[in-house]
Amino acid sequence: MNYIIPIFILITLIIAVIKKVNVFNSFAEGMKEAIKLTVNILPYLASVFILVELMRASGLSLMIGKAVAPALTFLGIPKELAELLILRPLSGSGSLVFLESLYSTYGVDSYPARVASVIMGATDTILYISAVYLSTSKEKRSGLAIPISLIASFVGVILASWLCLIM
Amino acid sequence: MIMPSMLKGVESGANFALKLFVIYGVWISIIKLLEKSGADKKIASFLSPFAKKLFKNESEDAYKFLTLNLSANLIGMGGGATPMGIRAMESMQIKKNRIMLLVLNSCGIQLIPTTILALRAGLGATTNIILPALIVNLATTVVGVVLVKVLVR
Numbered sequence: 004m005n006y007i008i009p010i011f012i013l014i015t016l017i018i019a020v021i022k023k024v025n026v027f028n029s030f031a032e033g034m035k036e037a038i039k040l041t042v043n044i045l046p047y048l049a050s051v052f053i054l055v056e057l058m059r060a061s062g063l064s065l066m067i068g069k070a071v072a073p074a075l076t077f078l079g080i081p082k083e084l085a086e087l088l089i090l091r092p093l094s095g096s097g098s099l100v101f102l103e104s105l106y107s108t109y110g111v112d113s114y115p116a117r118v119a120s121v122i123m124g125a126t127d128t129i130l131y132i133s134a135v136y137l138s139t140s141k142e143k144r145s146g147l148a149i150p151i152s153l154i155a156s157f158v159g160v161i162l163a164s165w166l167c168l169i170m
Numbered sequence: 171m172i173m174p175s176m177l178k179g180v181e182s183g184a185n186f187a188l189k190l191f192v193i194y195g196v197w198i199s200i201i202k203l204l205e206k207s208g209a210d211k212k213i214a215s216f217l218s219p220f221a222k223k224l225f226k227n228e229s230e231d232a233y234k235f236l237t238l239n240l241s242a243n244l245i246g247m248g249g250g251a252t253p254m255g256i257r258a259m260e261s262m263q264i265k266k267n268r269i270m271l272l273v274l275n276s277c278g279i280q281l282i283p284t285t286i287l288a289l290r291a292g293l294g295a296t297t298n299i300i301l302p303a304l305i306v307n308l309a310t311t312v313v314g315v316v317l318v319k320v321l322v323r
Contacts, residue, residue, distance in 0.1 A: 007300060008287060015203050024206040025284035033199025040198070041191040048190075049183030056182075103289070104188055111293040117302075120290060124283025124303035125310060129276040135252060136272060140259045147322055148269040152276035155314035159277075159306045166302040 043094045051100040058086075059060065080107065080164045083108075083115040084122070092129040092153060099123070114167060121163040128154040185246035201247050203292040210250070224315070225267040232261040235269065243279045251275070266322045273318050277310040 019026055053136040077103065080088075087101040105119050118145045129152045133145045196240035214237035221237050228236075235258035255275055262268050283303050288291065290299070 007282065008284075011282065014202055015200055015207075015209075018207045018209065019203040022205060022207040024232050025205065029202045029206060030199040033197075033202045034195045036198045036202075037191055037194035040194055040285055042185050044190070045183065045187040045303055048187050049180045050181040052186070053176050053179030054177040057172070060171050060175045074321075099190075099285075100183075100186065102286075106289070111290055111295040112297045117297060120283075120286050120299045121306055123301045124280070124286045124299065125306040126280055127276050127278040132276050133272050134258050136275065137192045139256055140268075142265070143267065144274055146265060146269045147318075148272035148276070151269070151275050151314055151317045151321065155273070155277050155310045156319060158313050159310035162309050163302060166298075166305060170304050 012157045025086050047094070047096040048100060051094070056106055057102060068149055078161050078164070080160060081115040081118055084119055084160075087122070091126060091133070092156070093127045095131065098128070117167045118164050121167060122160055125163065129153060129156065189289070192321045193285055193292075196201065197246070197284045200205065201250070202247055205247065205250065209239060210245065210247065212240045213244060214238045214305065217241055225264075225270060227264060228267060229264050232258055232263075235261060239271070240274065240279065243275065244258070244281050244282050246268070246282060246284050266318065269317070269322050273314040274311065277314040278306065278307060279311055 016026065019029070055064075058067075067089075068085045070084060071085045075085065075088075077080045082104060085097055087105065089103055091098045102119050102123050105116050109116050129149060133149055133152075137143050139146060196208060214234075217240050218233065219242065221233055224242045225233070225236060235254050239251050239254035241259050242254060255271065258261075259268060262271070281304070282300065287300070
C-alpha cells in the first residue's frame, strides 16, 4: 500500500513523456493554480482557526463534545470527532482545519485521527456541492439528494470507525 | 483570553495554508500532467457504459459531461470535476438522474485521497489509511446509489 502514490506519480510521468507533454510547463502551471487556490482559501482557513481557538478557550468545544458523546459512543464513533462531523458537510476548508487540530492534539497515528482521515478522504462537502452544481441549472431543487448523501456519508462514518479498529 | 486566541488562530491559518500550498503545488501539477496526457478522456470512455446504466435516457452530450465529471472525481481533480458536473447538470433532463449525479459527487468517489495522504505523510504518519478509505468510499457510493434507486421516483 505504501507504494501506491510513488507508482501513481511514476506512471503519470512516463505517460506524459510518451504523449510528449511539456512536463516543466505543467508543473509551472500547477504551481500557479496552487497559489491561486491557497490565496483563495487562506481567509477561510484563518477565520475557521480563529473560531476553533475561541471555541476551545471558551469551553464551547467541550460542551458540544459532551452533548453528542453518548450518541457517538453508542454507534462506535470516537467522540473526539463531534465537531468534524458537524462541519464536514458544510465546509471543506473548515473540516480540514478540524482534521489538522485532531492531528496536533492526538497525534497523526492515533485512532481518532485515523478515523477522521478516512472520513475526510471518503466523504465530501455535501451542501456546498449541491449549491454549486445547481447554481446555473434551470431546476434549483435538489430533491432528496442532500438527505440521501447525508445518510450514505453517515454510514461511511460508522464503517470508518469500525474499520480503523481492525486495519 | 480573546486576543491571544484570535492571533493564534490567524497564525495557525497562515501556517496551515503554506502546508496546503506545498501539497496542492505537487498534486495539481501531477493532475495537470494526467489531464494533458488525455487520461481523463481515457477513463471517461471506459466509464461510458457504466454511466449509461446508472443514468438512463439522457442525450449524448449529457453522457459526455457526466463521464468527464466522474473520471475527474476518480483521479482527484476536484476543481476539474466541478465545471463538467455543472454542465452535465444543465444538460440532463430527468430529475432522478440529476439527484444521482449530486449524490455521486457528494459521497466522494475519489480513488486516492491525495491531500489527506500528503498531510499525513508530512507529519510522519506510520499507519496507512488508503485501504479503509477505499472501502468506506465504495460503501458510501453503493449506499447512495441504492437509496437514489429506491427512494427517488
